[in-house]
Amino acid sequence: MAIPLHHLLILGGLLFCIGLVGVLLKRNLIVMFLCIELMLNAANLTFIAFARQLSQMDGQVIVFFVMVLAAAEAAVGLALVIALYRTRQTMDADDLNLMKL
Amino acid sequence: MQEVLFYIFALLAIAGALSVILQKKTMYAAISLVITFMAVSIIYFLLGAQFIGLLQLIIYAGAIMVLFLIVILLLDPFSEIFLRNQSLAWVGLAVLLGAGLFGILYTAFGQAPVEIVAPPVPPGELTGHTQSLADVLFKQYLLPFEVISILILVAILGAVILAKKRIS
Numbered sequence: 709m710a711i712p713l714h715h716l717l718i719l720g721g722l723l724f725c726i727g728l729v730g731v732l733l734k735r736n737l738i739v740m741f742l743c744i745e746l747m748l749n750a751a752n753l754t755f756i757a758f759a760r761q762l763s764q765m766d767g768q769v770i771v772f773f774v775m776v777l778a779a780a781e782a783a784v785g786l787a788l789v790i791a792l793y794r795t796r797q798t799m800d801a802d803d804l805n806l807m808k809l
Numbered sequence: 810m811q812e813v814l815f816y817i818f819a820l821l822a823i824a825g826a827l828s829v830i831l832q833k834k835t836m837y838a839a840i841s842l843v844i845t846f847m848a849v850s851i852i853y854f855l856l857g858a859q860f861i862g863l864l865q866l867i868i869y870a871g872a873i874m875v876l877f878l879i880v881i882l883l884l885d886p887f888s889e890i891f892l893r894n895q896s897l898a899w900v901g902l903a904v905l906l907g908a909g910l911f912g913i914l915y916t917a918f919g920q921a922p923v924e925i926v927a928p929p930v931p932p933g934e935l936t937g938h939t940q941s942l943a944d945v946l947f948k949q950y951l952l953p954f955e956v957i958s959i960l961i962l963v964a965i966l967g968a969v970i971l972a973k974k975r976i977s
Contacts (some may be wrong), residue, residue: 728906
């Protein structure tokens with residue numbers, strides 16, 4: 709058990725920042741979703757790192773909840789993408805600038 | 810040995826994450842994300858969170874990514890991903906923002922009290938096994954567990970209603 713906490717946190721931060729840059733740069737809805745999943749994963753990694761460091765299970769329980777949340781988010785988000793594609797024939801976030809479908 | 814494995818899989822995770830935002834096609838970006846998820850799952854195993862590592866493989870790399878791949882195949886599998894704005898200034902600004910956030914995080918982590926004295930785990934007691942996780946989940950966190958099961962039920966119903974074909 710000699711992996712330093714510092715390096716785990718840096719790995720989590722790096723993955724989070726890569727996901728953030730992806731969300732800012734891309735305009736394809738599905739790729740933006742992929743980057744959000746990446747950011748959720750980075751947060752999970754820091755939770756697990758602190759759970760290990762503090763020898764407590766609470767962090768792992770939170771990660772469990774975040775995974776359920778990610779599954780729900782992916783289901784609803786992809787349903788939205790399908791509904792949008794069916795009416796607009798586009799997956800470009802910049803084309804979706806009206807409040808109505 | 811453990812450290813060596815950690816650094817190998819950390820590099821693999823970062824490479825996969827970079828590949829997600831550098832790939833030109835949606836499909837390849839999704840496959841790159843699967844690589845990242847698997848590397849992170851192995852890091853969970855190295856940190857002694859076996860059950861969470863398995864969940865990561867089954868739910869993230871399995872279920873969620875298959876859902877993504879099916880939707881990509883359903884819509885347009887070979888579409889090119891365009892940048893939001895072709896101007897180099899926007900790309901530079903986004904990368905600068907990401908790098909700035911990482912700089913802030915890096916300095917914050919440097920000042921964090923890393924040497925938190927963890928109570929030593931008694932030998933023979935394996936934290937991260939299914940049993941110890943279930944002990945906490947179904948006693949201390951029972952109410953959040955029930956609430957989040959309602960959340961996922963609502964999400965499933967919402968997804969079905971949203972994606973349903975409208976009959977006009």
